[in-house]
Amino acid sequence: MKRNLLAIAIPALLVAAGANASIEVWNKDGNKVDFYGRVKAANNITDRGQVGEGDDTSARLGMSGQTQITDSVTGYGRWEYEAKAGKNSDNEVRYAFAGLNFGDAGSFDYGRNDGVLKAITAYTDVLPQFGGDASNNDWNVLSARTKAVATYRNNNFFGLTDDLSFALQYADNGDNSNGFREDAIRGESREAWGANVQWNIFDTGLTAGAGYAQTSGSDNRQSTWAGGLKYDNYNLYLAANYFQSKFKDVLSYGPTHRGTYKTADGKVRGFELVAQYGIDLEVGRITPSLAYVQHKVKADGVNFVEDNIRYHNSGFSSPVTKYVSLGATYDLNKNFSAIVEYKFNLLDRKDYGAAKNTANSRGEGTKPGTKDVLGVGLIYQF
Known part of the structure; x- marks a missing residue:
């Protein structure tokens, strides 16, 4: 019993x-x-x-x-x-x-909890100081922590196998924000639902996962799907994930002097790769870490109506995040760690992500955020 x-x-x-x-x-x-x-x-x-x-x-x-x-x-x-x-x-x-x-x-x-897609995007959210770009942003639906979520999980597929698990989730006006429209800044939120499934592939240390989530409604609808693989065995950790978010009518330019408006559909695609290896020392354990992260935003086009005539302009495509990470975590014991990580920023000055990466988050009156960053720290936990 x-x-x-x-x-x-x-x-x-x-x-x-x-x-x-x-x-x-x-x-x-x-x-x-x-x-x-x-x-x-x-x-x-x-x-x-x-x-x-x-x-x-x-x-x-x-x-x-x-x-x-x-x-x-x-x-x-x-x-x-x-x-x-x-x-x-x-x-x-x-x-x-x-x-x-x-x-x-x-x-x-029910309550404030991780979005259902974070189970997948978290495969690569393991860097010493940085990372988590796919997990903690406004581009993806139900991939970060969010309020008012009801979640059903089954970790052994109704007792049939411990290798297969899945989850279903509904967000009642959770923090499901649209990065283009800056809903997070305005404090707006919407209903959403999502699901994931994960398969621990026998005893190989390999896990495959996939998930999908979308906001409700027909206007400004947002959807995200993600897939990932991770291998955790013999001190070696390898992980990769890919996601794509789609936005409907995400850019709104408002009425013109003729009473018309402009909208645009958009996508954000990204992938992340991580490799880590744990080395036991006489005192503690050190885990070197190497990662590559790239996300790109693309507007499929700008549609605008003028005098009842619909026009279509070409869109744009630009990196949001792009960097190589090299770092390490030194666990002196289970309670105390030292971390160091160097982020090689690969964004160009004209990239969308360079403007978003400036101190005021808009790129206004500041130089583009294209510089490398060194992160160092000490962590005590219990």
Whole structure:
């Protein structure tokens, strides 16, 4: 019976666990509570004002818990808060959700949680300091943390195999923003839904995953699909993912003097590659890391109506993100790490991403963000 309860509880804790270590503060009568936290003291060094430059120090504190309800049902919850101590000093509730785990029947939870596509884009979100470009942006639907999401997960395909898992998700006006229209800046949000599936290919260490998500409605609709592969075995980690987001009527130029308007459809395509290898030392473990990231935005064309005549102009294509990353993580033990990462910025001055990468995020009155960045830091976690 106890092994049965563990089989039910462990998947919930895997969803809830966000740190490499935690402190168990309560474990009695089927109730368990863990606390975890992290302090990262880091700095991004470059010779030109760019987004994310300078102090990147932050602290996180989280709690995960579970309670046995019946022999086959377990309740669980997670809360995590982050306070940034850098120049922006922004604070954020990263996670706040609760749910029920029904064993082989799967689990259901609701609250602020990862978007369903992050399970795929996170394959390459493992760099020492940078990375996460496909996971944490406004281009992709349900690929970052978002509010008001209801998620169903099944980690063993109804008890038939531990190698196959899937998830379904609905966002009730979650943070599903359109990068062109700057919905995130205006605080707007929309309904969305999505799904993913992952296959652990037998005992090879290879995992394949794919997912799809889209916002609701016919106007300004946005959709994203993503696919990825990762290999984690014998101290070697290799990962790759590819995504594509489509936007309908994403650029709106407003009415002209003749009462007409202009709109454009767009796409963002990107791929990310990561290779890491862990080396055990006499004291701790060092993991060198190499990555290549490239995302490109493309407007299929600009359509505008004037005097009831529809015109079509050619669009544009430009990189949003393009860099090579070389770095390493030195884990002195499970609680303390040192990180270093050098980002070779491959953006040109005229690229769309160079303008977005400037300190004011628009590229107005500043030089294009095309400079390399060195990130260094120390991390304590429990």
